[in-house]
Amino acid sequence: MSLSREEFEKLTLLARLELTEDEKKILFPQVDAIISYVSKLSELNLKDVEPYSYAASSSLNPGDDKPSPSLSIDDVMRNAPERKDAFFKCPRVIKDTSS
Amino acid sequence: MPEGHKGYLILNTINKGIQDLVVMMINGDISCRELISSSLNRIDAMEEKIGAFLTLRREEALKEAESIDNLPVKSKLNMKLPGIPIAIKDNISTMGIETTCASKILKGYIPPYDATVIERLKESGAIIIGKANMDEFAMGSSTENSAFKLTHNPWDLKRSPGGSSGGSTAAVAAGMVPISLGSDTGGSVKQPAAFCGVTGLRPTYGRISRYGLIAFASSMDQIGPIAKSVSDCALLFSAISGFDERDSTSANIEPFDNNKIDTLPVLRIGVPKEYFGKGLDSDVSKEVQGAINILEGEGNEIKEIQLPHTEYGIETYYLIANAEASSNLARFDSIRYGLRKGGEDLLDLYNKTRGSGFGLEVKRRILLGTYALSAGYYDAYYGQAQRARTKISEDFKESFKEVDVIIGPTTPTPAFILGEKVNDPLSMYLNDIYTIPSNLAGLPAVSIPCGLTSDNLPVGLQLIGKPFDEKRLFELALFLERALAFDSYRPAI
Numbered sequence: 321m322s323l324s325r326e327e328f329e330k331l332t333l334l335a336r337l338e339l340t341e342d343e344k345k346i347l348f349p350q351v352d353a354i355i356s357y358v359s360k361l362s363e364l365n366l367k368d369v370e371p372y373s374y375a376a377s378s379s380l381n382p383g384d385d386k387p388s389p390s391l392s393i394d395d396v397m398r399n400a401p402e403r404k405d406a407f408f409k410c411p412r413v414i415k416d417t418s419s
Numbered sequence: 420m421p422e423g424h425k426g427y428l429i430l431n432t433i434n435k436g437i438q439d440l441v442v443m444m445i446n447g448d449i450s451c452r453e454l455i456s457s458s459l460n461r462i463d464a465m466e467e468k469i470g471a472f473l474t475l476r477r478e479e480a481l482k483e484a485e486s487i488d489n490l491p492v493k494s495k496l497n498m499k500l501p502g503i504p505i506a507i508k509d510n511i512s513t514m515g516i517e518t519t520c521a522s523k524i525l526k527g528y529i530p531p532y533d534a535t536v537i538e539r540l541k542e543s544g545a546i547i548i549g550k551a552n553m554d555e556f557a558m559g560s561s562t563e564n565s566a567f568k569l570t571h572n573p574w575d576l577k578r579s580p581g582g583s584s585g586g587s588t589a590a591v592a593a594g595m596v597p598i599s600l601g602s603d604t605g606g607s608v609k610q611p612a613a614f615c616g617v618t619g620l621r622p623t624y625g626r627i628s629r630y631g632l633i634a635f636a637s638s639m640d641q642i643g644p645i646a647k648s649v650s651d652c653a654l655l656f657s658a659i660s661g662f663d664e665r666d667s668t669s670a671n672i673e674p675f676d677n678n679k680i681d682t683l684p685v686l687r688i689g690v691p692k693e694y695f696g697k698g699l700d701s702d703v704s705k706e707v708q709g710a711i712n713i714l715e716g717e718g719n720e721i722k723e724i725q726l727p728h729t730e731y732g733i734e735t736y737y738l739i740a741n742a743e744a745s746s747n748l749a750r751f752d753s754i755r756y757g758l759r760k761g762g763e764d765l766l767d768l769y770n771k772t773r774g775s776g777f778g779l780e781v782k783r784r785i786l787l788g789t790y791a792l793s794a795g796y797y798d799a800y801y802g803q804a805q806r807a808r809t810k811i812s813e814d815f816k817e818s819f820k821e822v823d824v825i826i827g828p829t830t831p832t833p834a835f836i837l838g839e840k841v842n843d844p845l846s847m848y849l850n851d852i853y854t855i856p857s858n859l860a861g862l863p864a865v866s867i868p869c870g871l872t873s874d875n876l877p878v879g880l881q882l883i884g885k886p887f888d889e890k891r892l893f894e895l896a897l898f899l900e901r902a903l904a905f906d907s908y909r910p911a912i
Contacts, residue, residue, distance in 0.1 A: 323790075335745060335789040336752075336766075337782055338774030346779065350844055351786050357845055358734040358787075361803050364810070371805035372812060372859075381671055383664040395531035401759035410754050411764050 322355040323348075434909070437503055437597055437651045444502055445492055451502030451546075455484040458504040458548055462595045468912065470570045471590040473509050474517050474550040480504065483546045498544035499658040505540065506590040506599035509550040510557055511642065512631035513537050516547070520633050521565035522555045524751050524758045524776030534631020535666070536600060536642050536659040543658040548596055552586030555778045556748065557607055557635045559583050560850045563841045564780040571837070572614060573910040574876055578834040581611030587645050588615040592910055598655045599645045604636050605736050606829075606854025608643035609866040613829035613879020616868040616908070618652040618896065619645045621854075623887045624861035625670035627656075628663030634747040636740035637668075639858050648906060649867060649896045653677040656889065675889055683898040686891075688714055689724035689822030694853050700832040706870030706878040707828045713902050714826070714895075722822055726814040731807050732856040733848055737784075738791050738804035739859070745788030751776065783844060812860040819885050824895055828853055829866040829879035857883045865892045868905045877908075 323331075328348050332339055339347065393406050402409035435443075443449050459477055466472060487495070487502040495501040507513060510520045512530035514537070519525040533541070540547070554564035562570040562585025570585045572578040573593040580589040584601025588608075591599050592615035601608040603621035612619025620643050627642045634640060644655035654677050661674030690711060695704060715721045753759040753772040761771030777785070791800040818825060830850060840847040857864050864883040872878060880899075884892045900906065 328786075331786050331789050331793070333770075334793060335782075335785045336749075336769040336773050337777070337785065338761075338770035339782070340774075343779065343782070347783055347786065350783060351790070354737065354783070354787055354844065355790060358738050358791075358800065358804075361731060361734045361738070361807055362799065364731065364803070364807060366803060366806035366810065369806040369809050371802060372808035373805075381662075381664060381667055381669060383667065391531050396755075398531065399528055399756035401753055401757070408754050411762050411768055413765060415764075 322359065323352040328352075434594065434647075436648055437500065437654055440503060440597070441501060445495060451484040451487040452481060454502055455480050455504055455546060455548070458596055461593075462548070465593045465595055465912065468571060468576055469573060469589050469593050469595070470568045471506065471551055471586040471593065471595060472549040473519060473521065473552050473567055473586070476516065476547060476549055480546050480548050487544060487546070495544065499654060500540065501544035503545050503598065504548045504596045505545045506549055506551045506587055506596045507537070507547055508553050508584050508587050508599070508601045510553060510602055510633045511536065511600060512633065513547065513550065516550060518550065518633070519567070520556045521553045521567055522777065522781070523566045524772070525756070526758065528756050530631070532631065535628035535663045537631065539659045545658070551584070551590055551599060554583035554585070555781050556633070556744070557583040557602055557604055558744070558780050558784055560606070560610055560847050561835070561837070561841065562586060562611070563837060564778055566778050569837060572834045573912050574616060575834065575874070577836055578876070579614065579837050581614035581834060583607040583611075584645065585611045588612050588617055588619065591615070591617045591645055591647055593912060597647060598651055601643050601645050602632055603641050603643045603858065604639045604740060605858055606851040608645060609829050609854045609864060609879070609881055610850060612645060612866040613868070613877065614834040616877030616905070616910070617645055617647055618649050618865065618867050619643055620652055620656055620865045620889065620892070621858065621863065622656065622660065622889060623670070623863040625668050626675070626863070626887065626889070627660050628666040628669050630663055630665040636743035637747065638743060639740060649893060649900045650677070652865070653680060653893045670887070672887060677893070680890060680893050680897065683717070683894050685718050685720070686824055686895065687720045687722060687822045689722050689818050689825040691724050691726045691729070691825060691827055693726050693729035694827035698831045698849070698852070699828060700872070702872035703828050703831065703833060703878050706872070707880045710869045710880055710899055710903060711826060713899070724818045724822060724825065726818065726856060728807065728811045728814050729856050732811060732859065733852060735804045735807040735811060736851070736855045736859060737787065737848060738800050739808060741784040741788035742791045742801050743788070745785045745792060748781070748785055780844070808859050811856050815857065815860045815862060823885075824891060825883040827881060829881040830854070833872050833874070833876035833878060853881065862886060863889045863892060865896050867896045867900060869899065869903055870905070871908060
């Protein structure tokens with residue numbers, strides 16, 4: 321067992337995933353088993369090995385810093401679950417603690 | 420439909436190569452509208468059995484076909500894929516066409532822009548027939564993780580087409596479209612191409628722009644072309660490859676030119692002994708070995724090589740890919756697009772939306788990735804995996820000092836039966852044991868069919884190349900395709 325039930329619950333919170341009890345019954349042992357499986361990597365002595373940083377090509381292309389047209393606000397907002405004018409609407413972020 | 424009727428002729432165009440189709444259109448033997456109709460007719464006849472598509476564009480595709488028909492011949496000759504129908508995996512953004520990643524969380528999402536590959540396809544004259552089914556967010560090897568439907572393998576409807584690009588490969592194998600696009604992170608083009616008996620390329624990392632590809636694991640994701648034949652795959656690749664300044668990992672080198680594919684030079688070909696060990700199906704081994712024997716008979720030097728860190732590939736991949744996925748999928752917060760559930764406060768909104776919008780495999784992977792990146796575990800898991808990735812990459816670098824191309828099976832087994840592995844994630848992950856290592860190293864690889872098992876299922880072999888050496892892969896693949904005459908086999912549907 322690599323993962324305690326408590327750690328699993330904490331993971332679901334960190335990952336922002338509300339799970340049903342049925343899902344927890346399936347996922348807890350599976351995630352635990354996968355963690356045990358991938359732990360095999362610890363048997364490799366890689367102390368002096370540089371972590372991999374970038375695939376095949378040798379340089380990144382940051383691109384030129386030049387202005388170009390953006391998408392229209394309506395096009396961007398069309399998929400919003402809720403909107404008000406040109407704003408995305410969501411629950412209050414900062415709670416009112418004055419009362 | 421009676422033989423001799425023009426419709427009959429068109430129905431048979433399904434099995435023709437793109438160059439032939441273009442010549443037929445230019446000569447006036449068929450119109451583009453007729454070609455698109457024949458593709459739609461084939462889809463109508465097959466889709467209930469196969470389940471390759473999530474979205475179809477009947478009216479729009481026919482309308483676009485008319486525009487192609489109205490172009491002067493000169494304009495069509497300047498296009499690489501004039502009027503050719505194509506299926507697009509549903510994780511590639513298509514302006515104005517629903518793009519769901521086969522997830523409930525993106526149901527109804529209409530991208531306001533095109534991915535770079537879609538822009539290039541439009542410039543090439545290709546016509547998007549529809550969006551293809553896939554494993555949710557490209558996480559899976561069987562397409563069973565789609566939130567919307569199952570896709571069946573045209574060679575045996577009880578079996579999986581592979582995944583995650585299973586809709587794209589099944590659509591080509593069933594003759595619904597001649598070409599399609601998939602995406603490949605751990606083997607999601609190569610593995611389903613092998614299962615469905617079609618050609619699929621996973622290009623060098625950076626060779627095709629990722630702009631507009633909905634991200635799963637950004638350091639490995641690549642869009643890949645799928646086709647019935649090697650030359651069609653190369654032609655599609657030439658239409659979409661090349662530098663794109665909107666993708667900062669795009670490689671600034673010459674686009675691939677399919678007209679520069681030469682006849683096969685004598686090569687040094689490496690056979691990794693780790694790819695022929697325990698777990699390899701005997702029929703798969705036999706067919707791949709048969710292809711190697713043909714190459715040897717042609718005077719190529721066949722050399723056994725070692726890729727000693729192969730056995731750590733799956734662990735390395737699942738740590739890195741899922742760590743990246745847990746970060747990439749944080750964007751699905753229900754604020755700007757996608758499903759919205761709950762909403763007492765922001766935390767409630769995130770938890771409920773993501774809890775009900777993602778499927779089990781996606782949740783499993785996000786949880787593993789979150790674990791690998793969390794305080795106290797980061798170095799032991801994610802850090803260790805990045806160091807192991809360096810070793811895996813060095814294995815290939817060492818081998819490529821001695822050989823030009825590496826050959827081996829694409830998958831350890833042929834297509835498995837639907838439902839067989841879906842509840843056992845670790846056994847599903849083992850499917851990708853031969854496709855993952857070269858992906859971790861950013862290398863190009865093409866999977867082509869090389870024979871049939873005793874159960875009449877296609878066997879795929881993969882050719883892995885040096886960075887940006889797709890040309891050589893296509894040359895070798897084209898030679899093998901002719902030598903093995905696989906195109907004479909068709910699924911019996």
